[in-house]
Amino acid sequence: MHLGTTVGTRLERREAWEKVTGKAKYTADTTAAGMLYTSLVTSTVAHGKIVNIDTTEADHAAGVISILTGKRVSILSGALLEDRPPLAFEKVRYYGEPVAMVVALAPELAAAAARLIAVEYEPLPAVGTVEQALAPGAPLVHEKLGEYVVTAEDVSPEPGTNIASSCKIRKGDMAVGWGASEVVIERHFSLPASSHAAMETHCADCEIAADGTVTVTTASQSPYTVKKLLAKLFSLEESKVIVKVPLVGGGYGGKSTVELEILAYLASQAAGGRPVRVQFDREQELATTPGRMALEADVKLGATRDGLLQAAEYRFCLDTGAYSDIAPYMAKAMAVDCTGPYRLENVSCDSLCVYTNHNYCTAFRGFSHESFTFCIERALDELAKACGVDALEIRRKNAVGEGDTSPTQVRITRSNTGDLTACLNQLESMANWQEGDLVDIGDNKVRAKGLACLWKTPDPPSNASAGAVITFNSDGSLNLSTGVVEMGSGGQTSLVQMLADKLNMEASRIHVTLGVDTALAPEYYKTVASMTTYIAGRAVMQAADDLVRQLKERAAIALRSPVEDLECGGEKIYLRHLPEMAIGFQDLAFGVKYPDGNTVGGQVIGTGSFVVNHIGPLDPESGKGKAGTAWTVGAQMVEVEYDRTEHTYRLIRAATVMDVGRAIDPELTACLIRGGMSMGLSLASREMFHYSADCKNETTSLRTYKLLHFGQEPRYLVGFVETPQQDAPFGCRACSEHGIIGMPAALGNALSRAADVELNALPIQPENIWQAVRTQRGEKR
Numbered sequence: 001m002h003l004g005t006t007v008g009t010r011l012e013r014r015e016a017w018e019k020v021t022g023k024a025k026y027t028a029d030t031t032a033a034g035m036l037y038t039s040l041v042t043s044t045v046a047h048g049k050i051v052n053i054d055t056t057e058a059d060h061a062a063g064v065i066s067i068l069t070g071k072r073v074s075i076l077s078g079a080l081l082e083d084r085p086p087l088a089f090e091k092v093r094y095y096g097e098p099v100a101m102v103v104a105l106a107p108e109l110a111a112a113a114a115r116l117i118a119v120e121y122e123p124l125p126a127v128g129t130v131e132q133a134l135a136p137g138a139p140l141v142h143e144k145l146g147e148y149v150v151t152a153e154d155v156s157p158e159p160g161t162n163i164a165s166s167c168k169i170r171k172g173d174m175a176v177g178w179g180a181s182e183v184v185i186e187r188h189f190s191l192p193a194s195s196h197a198a199m200e201t202h203c204a205d206c207e208i209a210a211d212g213t214v215t216v217t218t219a220s221q222s223p224y225t226v227k228k229l230l231a232k233l234f235s236l237e238e239s240k241v242i243v244k245v246p247l248v249g250g251g252y253g254g255k256s257t258v259e260l261e262i263l264a265y266l267a268s269q270a271a272g273g274r275p276v277r278v279q280f281d282r283e284q285e286l287a288t289t290p291g292r293m294a295l296e297a298d299v300k301l302g303a304t305r306d307g308l309l310q311a312a313e314y315r316f317c318l319d320t321g322a323y324s325d326i327a328p329y330m331a332k333a334m335a336v337d338c339t340g341p342y343r344l345e346n347v348s349c350d351s352l353c354v355y356t357n358h359n360y361c362t363a364f365r366g367f368s369h370e371s372f373t374f375c376i377e378r379a380l381d382e383l384a385k386a387c388g389v390d391a392l393e394i395r396r397k398n399a400v401g402e403g404d405t406s407p408t409q410v411r412i413t414r415s416n417t418g419d420l421t422a423c424l425n426q427l428e429s430m431a432n433w434q435e436g437d438l439v440d441i442g443d444n445k446v447r448a449k450g451l452a453c454l455w456k457t458p459d460p461p462s463n464a465s466a467g468a469v470i471t472f473n474s475d476g477s478l479n480l481s482t483g484v485v486e487m488g489s490g491g492q493t494s495l496v497q498m499l500a501d502k503l504n505m506e507a508s509r510i511h512v513t514l515g516v517d518t519a520l521a522p523e524y525y526k527t528v529a530s531m532t533t534y535i536a537g538r539a540v541m542q543a544a545d546d547l548v549r550q551l552k553e554r555a556a557i558a559l560r561s562p563v564e565d566l567e568c569g570g571e572k573i574y575l576r577h578l579p580e581m582a583i584g585f586q587d588l589a590f591g592v593k594y595p596d597g598n599t600v601g602g603q604v605i606g607t608g609s610f611v612v613n614h615i616g617p618l619d620p621e622s623g624k625g626k627a628g629t630a631w632t633v634g635a636q637m638v639e640v641e642y643d644r645t646e647h648t649y650r651l652i653r654a655a656t657v658m659d660v661g662r663a664i665d666p667e668l669t670a671c672l673i674r675g676g677m678s679m680g681l682s683l684a685s686r687e688m689f690h691y692s693a694d695c696k697n698e699t700t701s702l703r704t705y706k707l708l709h710f711g712q713e714p715r716y717l718v719g720f721v722e723t724p725q726q727d728a729p730f731g732c733r734a735c736s737e738h739g740i741i742g743m744p745a746a747l748g749n750a751l752s753r754a755a756d757v758e759l760n761a762l763p764i765q766p767e768n769i770w771q772a773v774r775t776q777r778g779e780k781r
Contacts, residue, residue, distance in 0.1 A: 006501040007730050010667045013493045015247060015486055015514050024247050027203040027219045032275040035205070036065055038267050039110035040278075041100040041117045042288055043092035046357040046695030047139070048121035050091055053100055057116040063109030066270035067117070068101045073266050075233055079225075079257060080152040081164060083142055084323040084360070086262040092121065093141055093322035094359050095696040096287035103267045103276060126357040126695040130296050130317040133162040133354045141322060141355035152461065153617040155328045162355040164320055165328030167335040169349040169407045169623035177311025177346025181302025183386050189375040190761040191744075192688035193294040193319065193358060196365075197707060200249025201285045206264035208273035212237070216264060217244045221256040221485050222526040227518050229258050230265055245516040248487035252679075253363030255487070256528050257290055257325050287700045290362035291689065293330060294319035295371045299379040307389035309398045314338045314349040316372055321360035327353045330361075330368040332618070333459045336627045337369065338407050340376045341420050341455035342398040347407050349623070357695040363528060369456045369741045370680060377452040377745035378760055381752065391451050391749065392433055395635070396424050400455070406631075409624045415726040416630040418659030418733065420453060422721045423635040427451075427657040430717055431637040438753055441641070447652065449639045450749030452742030454658075457628030458529035458734060462616050467522025468539040470499070470547050470606035472589035476571045477509040483524030484536050486514045489672060489736045491532040494664045495540050498533070498729050502544040504569035522609070530734035533664060534629065537729035538610035547606025554588045554601045630725050632733045634658035636742035638681070639714070642754035647770040649751060651681060651714035654743065659721040661733035669735060670718040676739025677716055682708035684744035686763050 018024040055067045070089030076082045088097050100117050104110035125139040132138055142148070146159030155165045178184070204218040214236060220226055223243040231238040248255060260278045267276040280289060295318055302311040316334045320327035335351040364370075384394040399420040404412045427433070437449040469481045480499060484491045492512045500507035513521075524536055552566045555573035559566070559581055567576045574582035587593075591601040618625035639653040654677050663669045686706040690698045699705045724731025744762055752759045757772040 006497050006507050007662065007664050008666065011493060011497050011507055011665050013490045013668070014496065014512055026200055026247055026249050027205065027217055028279055032205065032207065034274055036103050036105060036267070036271055036274055036276045037107040037110050038263070038276060038278045039102045039107070039114040040098045040284065040288070041114050041119065043088065043095055043097040043099055045092060045121050045123055046095040047124040047126040048092055049124065050088065050099065051120040051122050054118040055100065058102060058113040061109070061113035061116055063105035064102060064113045065105065066103040068266055068270055070099065076148070077229060077233055077258065077262060078151070078324060079326045080150070080155045080328050081157060081324045082149040082151065084325070086266065091124070094357055096359060097322065098263070098288065101263060101267060103271050127162065128356060128691060128693070128695045130319050130354045130356065133356050134317070138162060141357060154332055163352055164324040164355055165331060165353040167332040167351045167618065167623065169335050169338060169347055170621065171407055171409060172346035174311055174313070174346050174348050178302055180304065180310040182305045183383065184300065184302045185379060185383050185386055186298070186300045187379050187382060187760055189297045189299065189378065191295040191371050191374060192762065193321070193361060194292045194683060194687040194689060195286050195705060196252045196254030196291065197705070198250030198252060198254060201280045201282060202255065202260050202289055203277065203279040204260035204264040205275060205277045206261070206268040207275040208268050210273070212240050214241045214265065215244065216242070216261050217246070218261050219248050219255055220245055220261065221248065221251045221487060221528055222258065223485065223516050223518050224483060224523045225526060226258050226261045230261065233262065234265065243518045245485050247514060248485055251487040252365040253367065253528060254289065256526055257362045259289065282702060283700045286705055287359065287697050290325055290360045292364035293327060293361040293368060293371060294358070297372060297375040299375050301379050301383045303383055303387060305387060307384060307387040307394040307397055309342055309344050311346040312339055312344050316351040318351070318353050318368070319356050319358060319361070320353050321356055321358040323360035324353065325360055325362045327361055329459055330363070332627065334368050334372045335623060336408055336459065337455060337457060338372070340373060341400045341453050341633045343400050343404045349407065358691060359689070359697060365676065365679060365737045366456070366740045367459065367529065367737070369454065370683065370744060373452065373454055373741050374745045374748060374762065377742065378748050378752070381749045382758065391437060392424060392428060395451065395453050396421060399424065407623065408618060408627060410626050414723050418631070418633045418661065418723040419721055420633040420635065423633060423657040423659055426719050426721065427635040427637055427655060430655050430657065430719055444644045445641060446644065446754050447639060447641050448750045448754035449637055450746045450751070450753060451635065451637050452745035452749065453633070453635050454738060454741040455631045455633045456738055456741060457631045458531050459627050460525065460529060460531065460612055463611060464525035464535060465609060465611035466524040466536040466539040467609045468536065468543040468607070469522055470543045472585065472604060474586060474590070476585035476589065477511060480510055480512050480540065481521050482536050482540065483516055483521045484532050485516055485527040487527065489532070490668050491527065491536070494533055494668070495536060497664055498537055499540055499544055501730070502541060503548070505571050509571065530736040530738065533732050534728050534734060535610055535612065539608045541729050542608030542610060543606040544608070546608055547604060550604045550606070551585070551588050554592045554604070555583050557600065558583050558592045630733065632659065632735055632738050634738060634742070636746045638743065638746040638750045640747070640750045640754060642751065644755070647755065647766045647773065649754070649766070651712065653717065654681065654714045655717040656739055657719040657721060658735055658738060659723050659733065660735045661725040661728060662722055662731040663720055664730065664732050666720065672736050673718050673739035674716045676737060677743050678708060678713060680740035680743025681714070681747060684747045684762055684764060686765060688763055
């Protein structure tokens, strides 16, 4: 009684029709009766003491219910280090930081009142670069850094400095490595901060009931974190904090932090518990919400003459901006994977998380890997050139494999890492690499190809967990409940697909609730790090096993058969050797009923849970330890057409071959990878925050913040290698983020080849290429 395999086939996403018809409801699409609205007053200086906030006129403005300032709500919060106030008090640390909040009867009334609030600042010297921040005697962004509460492992603030945290790797013997190196190159790289630019801006509603129950509806990737943090900050009973998340219109990590939810609670509290909405427009989204990290990096590589890597030294300085948020873990993630997917026995890495007076940063698709991969892959291309070795061949020669060790000295296996060499081999054919990486097409134009490899292990806390509950309907169909947020990645659909395959039944007979309600759904750590299919998937598989066990126990009574003789399939439990002897789910799910009407067994409810294991903190001196569950590896290529006269270029093709372990839905997986590739090319070619000399963000609208548009996209090619990850459901690997990781580096390598200059900063725009070419020509003269 085999229905065929569901895993490995295409399945229509559960929210597809709601989205394409416009019926899908997001946080701001539903308004409670009597809803109040807010408007924020934000800082007009990047660094300064708050001398006075005058709300006199605003207090008497039409429709105003309450005005809150940081002095009134002087609390601190933070994902790993409690350094950030929801409303600034004493001083501001970045341009656009919330200083005051108006609660009023209508959005326009709140905005009008906010314009009446006068804030007086005493300017302080602004720290605009990590070099300035690390210089002796630099102004301190946080003078009380030593007093902040650290809430997580592997976070190490350094009082009296601008270093929020640091992580170091020491593997092998650097003297031996440099001694064996016949070719050594050193390069500096610079990457700017940028925005997540999700289609849906941040929004959070809050209402406090008469009995003290707090209900928050929010566009968040982390509803259970919101629940716990609100309970902690405001001494609430956690059971009385309910967080609801409908569909989320894109997150990319930007909605994993807790920000607006705290403001929404404060606003509702100030308004006597009435429902209040805090929602950002696009300008506030760019100026006030946390964005993507900036990075300054130095890379030194040593190799034999034929390109075999011997030693590597890295220094990564992550610009976390005004507050740390999750950035200490991004600095750690860079250190953990600092070598890229390459065999290296002698490694030294220092990864610093540094405060500046820029907008603070948070998780972004790739979790720092898209940034530091640009640096190491550009450096590897320059090393290949110095050695006279083909760019693809140097990667194949040094590809990490079975028996090697990671920078943190974890032993590499095919199961925990996959097969990078197979990815490179497939990409070689897909990219037509034999044609050459530079082809003259006439009219002073060339076609150029660039390569990059990627790897990434997630960096969750050691207690990251998920739960799953499966219940029945009277017709035998199932309901699956998890805490997974649907934000465009199709996570809920993938879980349905895995469950259908596990139970050998039609996926259409398994129902999910796309929104998350923390009062009803079992807890899930966060919908981040591409870990849904692993953490939540393991919980779903365990719940399925529990469900089948109970069904078989009841069926054994009805069929008068030993449990071990029974199989599950087609919504039935049947005898393995006599399939026609069967009983349907609908006759088992609510108990087995005897002919005399007596019922035994009760409801069948399958439950499962999973917590990541065998990971923990790193050794502070060597970095030795296991930070993540497994790696995903891949190889990527970008092909451009470049005009050597105008220094303009056109994206022609982009290709990715990734070892996904097992593609649960190959079409959905390819779509996720293509989306990441597009995002990576947009970052690499045009996206950045422009800061003035006094650290004001000058890129606060989509007129000045540029994104890749339709019509500018290349042709995307995606291929898979499938080396199963043995501890993952169906052998699948994390891959939702990974399409972005190597794209900036591959573009940088293609354009560096085309223009015959080193392009070691992002974004790569025609004027930057022109400037690099002009500088190089000047050096040659």
